[in-house]
Amino acid sequence: MRLYQQWLHATRGLQFDSYDALWRWSVTDLDAFWQSVWDYFDLQSPTPHTGVLAKNTMPGAEWFPGAQVNYVRQVMRHVDAAHAAGLPAIISRNEKGNHRELAWPELRRQVASLALHLKAQGVQPGDRVAAYLPNVPEAMIAFLATASIGAVWSICAPDMGTHAVLDRFRQIEPKVLISVDGVSYGGRDHDRTGVLAELRAGLPSLQHVLLLGNLDASISIAGCASWTSATARNDAETAAFEPMWLAFDHPLWIVYSSGTTGLPKPIVHGHGGSMLVALQLKVLHNDIGCSYEANSFGERYHWYSSTGWVMWNAQMSGLLSGTTCVIFDGNPGGSKEHPDWGVLWRFAAETGVTFFGAGAAFFANCMKAGITLADYGDLTRIRALGTTGSPLSPEVQQWGTAQFEALGTTDIWWNNISGGTDFCGAFIGGNREMPQVPGEMQCRMLGAAVEAWNAEGQPVTDEVGELVCAQPLPSMPLYLWGDKDGSRYLSSYFDMYPPGHGRQPGGGDGPASMGAVWRHGDWLKIGANGGCTIYGRSDATINRHGLRMGTSEIYSAVEALPEVLDSLVVDLEYLGRESYMPLFVVLRPGQALDEALRARINAAVRTALSPRFVPDDIFAVAEVPRTLSGKKQELPIKKLLLGQPIEKVVNKDAMANPGCLDWYVAFAAERAQTLPAA
Numbered sequence: 221m222r223l224y225q226q227w228l229h230a231t232r233g234l235q236f237d238s239y240d241a242l243w244r245w246s247v248t249d250l251d252a253f254w255q256s257v258w259d260y261f262d263l264q265s266p267t268p269h270t271g272v273l274a275k276n277t278m279p280g281a282e283w284f285p286g287a288q289v290n291y292v293r294q295v296m297r298h299v300d301a302a303h304a305a306g307l308p309a310i311i312s313r314n315e316k317g318n319h320r321e322l323a324w325p326e327l328r329r330q331v332a333s334l335a336l337h338l339k340a341q342g343v344q345p346g347d348r349v350a351a352y353l354p355n356v357p358e359a360m361i362a363f364l365a366t367a368s369i370g371a372v373w374s375i376c377a378p379d380m381g382t383h384a385v386l387d388r389f390r391q392i393e394p395k396v397l398i399s400v401d402g403v404s405y406g407g408r409d410h411d412r413t414g415v416l417a418e419l420r421a422g423l424p425s426l427q428h429v430l431l432l433g434n435l436d437a438s439i440s441i442a443g444c445a446s447w448t449s450a451t452a453r454n455d456a457e458t459a460a461f462e463p464m465w466l467a468f469d470h471p472l473w474i475v476y477s478s479g480t481t482g483l484p485k486p487i488v489h490g491h492g493g494s495m496l497v498a499l500q501l502k503v504l505h506n507d508i509g510c511s512y513e514a515n516s517f518g519e520r521y522h523w524y525s526s527t528g529w530v531m532w533n534a535q536m537s538g539l540l541s542g543t544t545c546v547i548f549d550g551n552p553g554g555s556k557e558h559p560d561w562g563v564l565w566r567f568a569a570e571t572g573v574t575f576f577g578a579g580a581a582f583f584a585n586c587m588k589a590g591i592t593l594a595d596y597g598d599l600t601r602i603r604a605l606g607t608t609g610s611p612l613s614p615e616v617q618q619w620g621t622a623q624f625e626a627l628g629t630t631d632i633w634w635n636n637i638s639g640g641t642d643f644c645g646a647f648i649g650g651n652r653e654m655p656q657v658p659g660e661m662q663c664r665m666l667g668a669a670v671e672a673w674n675a676e677g678q679p680v681t682d683e684v685g686e687l688v689c690a691q692p693l694p695s696m697p698l699y700l701w702g703d704k705d706g707s708r709y710l711s712s713y714f715d716m717y718p719p720g721h722g723r724q725p726g727g728g729d730g731p732a733s734m735g736a737v738w739r740h741g742d743w744l745k746i747g748a749n750g751g752c753t754i755y756g757r758s759d760a761t762i763n764r765h766g767l768r769m770g771t772s773e774i775y776s777a778v779e780a781l782p783e784v785l786d787s788l789v790v791d792l793e794y795l796g797r798e799s800y801m802p803l804f805v806v807l808r809p810g811q812a813l814d815e816a817l818r819a820r821i822n823a824a825v826r827t828a829l830s831p832r833f834v835p836d837d838i839f840a841v842a843e844v845p846r847t848l849s850g851k852k853q854e855l856p857i858k859k860l861l862l863g864q865p866i867e868k869v870v871n872k873d874a875m876a877n878p879g880c881l882d883w884y885v886a887f888a889a890e891r892a893q894t895l896p897a898a
Contacts, residue, residue, distance in 0.1 A: 315550025
């Protein structure tokens with residue numbers, strides 16, 4: 221961040237006396253700020269852009285018209301310098317201890333080989349390539365090959381069940397599927413060839429399937445091409461291959477974020493916006509350098525993630541700046557039989573990680589397990605700890621700081637960020653040179669016109685409000701796949717503050733924007749010092765350790781059981797409390813909620829979705845509260861269980877079955893006796 225500000229002063233004559241002044245400039249002069257990001261990172265285009273933010277509206281902002289880019293070109297421009305410095309592109313390990321290092325030239329060769337293979341199968345720009353892969357180098361290679369030829373990438377993690385994967389991939393009709401045969405997790409091998417067969421049967425759009433032998437390198441399945449053969453080319457055509465130039469807003473990938481109703485939202489991001497925002501986040505705010513530059517500390521960047529979380533995209537974006545990415549595939553907590561929260565710390569010590577990131581829940585689990593970091597090797601190269609996914613409590617941050625102080629690291633920096641899959645970036649994050657307050661994020665991101673709004677749509681300070689973004693960001697979605705009239709996009713992010721609610725960001729008195737305002741669905745408090753605290757979701761979407769899932773997907777899994785007639789689920793993560801997710805079920809007459817049925821319900825969620833979304837408790841109820849139009853009243857029940865009075869959270873006249881509320885009111889009163897203070 222300091223280097224960027226020095227560059228601004230030298231090249232633009234701009235000098236700011238505080239981060240707040242810099243931030244306010246970045247959100248009030250969007251053209252100048254984002255042009256400076258383009259220039260600072262020396263982004264390339266064979267054609268000039270005719271503007272920066274040519275159309276300032278949400279949704280529908282138009283960025284850098286005329287420019288041509290490719291995410292993969294930005295990655296590959298580092299190959300020669302990084303290799304000459306003797307630094308690898310990717311370091312990987314799985315929980316079985318299989319360790320690999322991928323050199324930059326070998327990364328380039330495999331990407332080119334696979335790209336040519338995909339082209340030979342008829343893959344054209346705009347075609348979708350879907351992947352069912354774990355966090356291994358091959359997933360990165362497959363993404364880069366796909367993006368290099370203008371195809372659109374989409375990935376699901378192999379811990380997701382068939383139903384959840386098909387709900388996503390069916391919407392985008394992929395031409396190619398790249399799948400793994402199985403994964404190792406928690407000390408066990410998990411075969412996925414059965415899921416692969418179901419995916420092939422359930423995706424009629426498929427014309428080609430590639431199989432990666434992760435458990436069995438020699439595996440062969442009829443109708444599937446071999447990953448090994450697809451990445452084996454090493455000829456003149458491979459050496460000469462170059463990623464194609466694409467329009468700034470050409471689709472890059474499709475990621476998924478679930479709401480409370482309907483199928484998961486297939487969110488389309490573009491090459492240029494994703495690249496710009498990733499560089500701004502990774503380099504300026506996360507202080508992650510280029511591995512081969514003198515001021516980068518020989519950067520080795522690790523952020524533990526599954527491929528189903530947007531932090532996988534964030535981890536991979538380290539390659540954009542020539543950073544060595546250090547990835548782990550497996551359970552960070554060991555196995556059920558042998559719990560071990562030192563797995564990632566040993567990995568970091570042995571691979572020389574300099575930036576160590578994970579979900580906030582990981583650090584909390586380490587503290588609860590009572591581990592001592594000094595037991596896991598030399599961790600003194602780590603200078604920064606990144607967290608996201610859910611609020612990090614002050615106690616956990618203080619525990620981690622004390623652990624590193626015991627190692628002799630007295631200036632460990634916690635870079636707590638909050639953003640989302642929806643725009644593949646961060647709204648709130650860190651600045652290495654600002655004060656740290658445990659449990660608080662340091663600042664709003666440059667270029668992100670983030671505010672906390674009260675119920676009247678007015679910005680507030682030192683109060684909890686709705687997190688909104690009053691100006692566009694380059695990485696906001698281009699559109700939702702299949703959303704032809706844009707209605708689903710509008711209802712997902714702009715229903716609370718539609719056109720006409722905009723205002724001049726940064727506290728200025730200029731004319732209000734007439735565009736809509738992005739409502740993110742998080743509770744936010746911005747302090748007078750600019751520090752920010754996230755208090756969990758403000759809507760009914762489930763957020764479990766950073767992974768969001770629509771409640772409708774849980775209902776689909778649970779209500780498929782013959783014993784269950786209806787269900788309601790809420791996530792009580794709010795105001796610093798840990799996530800607690802109860803499931804309420806209406807049972808068929810004659811059925812009892814015994815341990816056997818509880819186990820079947822949990823297994824249904826685990827199989828169809830993921831173990832992450834198994835409820836904390838299950839309760840049998842007579843009815844699920846519904847509106848007159850039949851909608852489940854998730855948000856009112858969530859607010860009730862968080863302590864708000866029933867008369868303030870629900871209008872009984874608008875309910876189909878108001879009599880059922882008495883049970884929930886009694887349950888909330890009993891629950892309140894055990895709730896920790898906010």
